[in-house]
Amino acid sequence: MKKPARQSIVASFGLLSQTASESDSESMRPDAGLENFTTPTPRVPAGVIGATQRTLSDIREERDRLQAIVDAGAGGIVELDSNIIDPSPFPDRLPDDDDAGFQEFKRSLAEDGQRIPVQVRRHPERPERYQIVYGHRRVRAARELGIAVKAIVRDLDDGELVVSQGLENASRQDLSWVERAVFARRMESAGIRARDIRGALSIDDAELAKMRSVWRTLPDDVIIAIGRAPKIGRPRWLELAAELAKAPSQIVVARETLSADKVRAEPSDIRFQMVLSAVSGAKAPLEKPTFDLMASDGQSVGKAMFGNREIRLKVEAHSANEFASFFRSELPELMKRFEASRRGR
Template identity: 50%
Template sequence: MSKGSRKSIVASFGLLSAELENHLKGEVSVPVVTPQASSNRVGAGVIGAAHRAIDDIRAERDRLKALVEAGGGALQMLDTGIVDPSPYPDRLPEDDPDAFVLFKKSIETDGQKVPIQVRKHPTADGRYQIVYGHRRWQAAKELGKPVQAIEVDISDLDLVVAQGIENASRQDLSWIERALFASRMDAAGIKPRDIYAALSIDDAELARMRGVYRTVPADIIETIGRAPKIGRPRWVDFAKRINARADALELIRKTLADNSDSALNSDRRFQTVLDALKPAVGEKAPTEILDANGDRLVALNMSSKEVRISAEDQLGKEFIKYVTEQLPALVEQFSLQRAQKNN
């Protein structure tokens, strides 16, 4: 499938939730299509977006909307107790619990406008896993109501790609939430081209995300939280500062623990740990060591008693390995020069 086709598929899929919600509010006119024979399952449809032709995706989207309109057996009312979250979570906890309270109130008052999507649990009979719609499921669970769902039949790979495609149309996910989701797709063995399609990003952006989530441990990201006002540049800077200090992770965890009882939101938690990594008064900032092409090799921290070099990528690691291999020769040269001076 061509790169252009993938973008079109992502766009078609990303619009589904918004179009479906507008349709249920009476804002979109959809021709009535007689549903197929009664069944509680809908084919993978748009969930298999990265693997199907554009015309098929559009046809399935229209059929799915028509099924919802006609109520032709496509929807199920599931007990929330038999529904589990996706094994690949894509959201971090909200800073403002009031936002979820309002969301839950709207479902209590107006009902669930858009069904969630689920699949049968791959290892537990009689249970389901969420493909997407976690907030709607959580709201229904807290309200003690069944959740309206559409069941689809998909693999683990298609599940994470489907979540990512659906995320592409959502404006409220922070940069680090998207990066953390990319890391989970990466860890699940999803191919880079599918991650590009799922998150509507290119190779350079995935490289930047990897630079962050391979440097900043997931437990630290999760403790900091969504940080909605913190964009890519400051997360990249944060990762660089971690690479520049041998004690960075220990310092960050201590700082977060010391502020665990405070009322800081996630943006402030991020800024607090970023500030904790700033050089102390009188301490020099790391010096970047560049190669002949101007590419960054390592960050160098020097004092009268200590020298530290830290790498961010494979090139830097190769340089550190080279320096390590050269140490015996440097020791020999140093000893010879010192002996000559003393003679």
């Protein structure tokens, strides 16, 4: 007699993320980093994935048990040397734009101590070390402060670890779109089924297809160099992927743009915009200033620059406010003249 199919842990995670109470403790929320994003992703054998199957009640019981441990602040929590804890082999974070937030977090940890334990598993190849399930920032802060880390040690194989992160991701609101896409790729590379990836991240098949179109077109190093880009949503990433799909050689342009020191110093949202502009406008780049804005007395007011997709006005500081006010007032009439010229063609 054929046994009925059992629901995989990832699908169960997806269901749990939809039904769990919104009052779940913030202590179960990861703040994973991406120090080793380029670590090669091991492929999980089908047997390993099958071994991760559990029932929904099992997952509920484990979460409740871990939450009780955290609330009690006692049994099950150990102190580990932060120097023997490695990042997860399946990172889900891209680097932050600046370090200010982390430095504040580290200062708080130094003053108030670690209130919430991290979760780790024993390193599968180096039993004297551990790997993070969640809590990357806490481990990094403790390492820099030279203090031990409070942790809960879990017995997880690769499949369980990656889908555990999927569960956490499903309830996190601060992951950018591209970070979610990158993590979906990580799960797919680990052999997780598409339906389980959709359940883990609470997305549909169409959304997963859009994510695939981005990660299959943009190389890892380009995505990493751009960064989190929290203000850049799916449409813009799809636009960039479409530009590179039309002209794959433009990936060289993207890499060259991102290698410039002045670009690396910009926030990730700006880096994205600069790459998109470079890739889409490479055949007809913005021209050099072609029109000097001169007052009747010969004083320079600014410069006008014209490109195939944009016009830039750079106004001198002494005239900026006055010129901006004048330009705003003239725009309605200018648009009327523009429309009239179009009709007259």
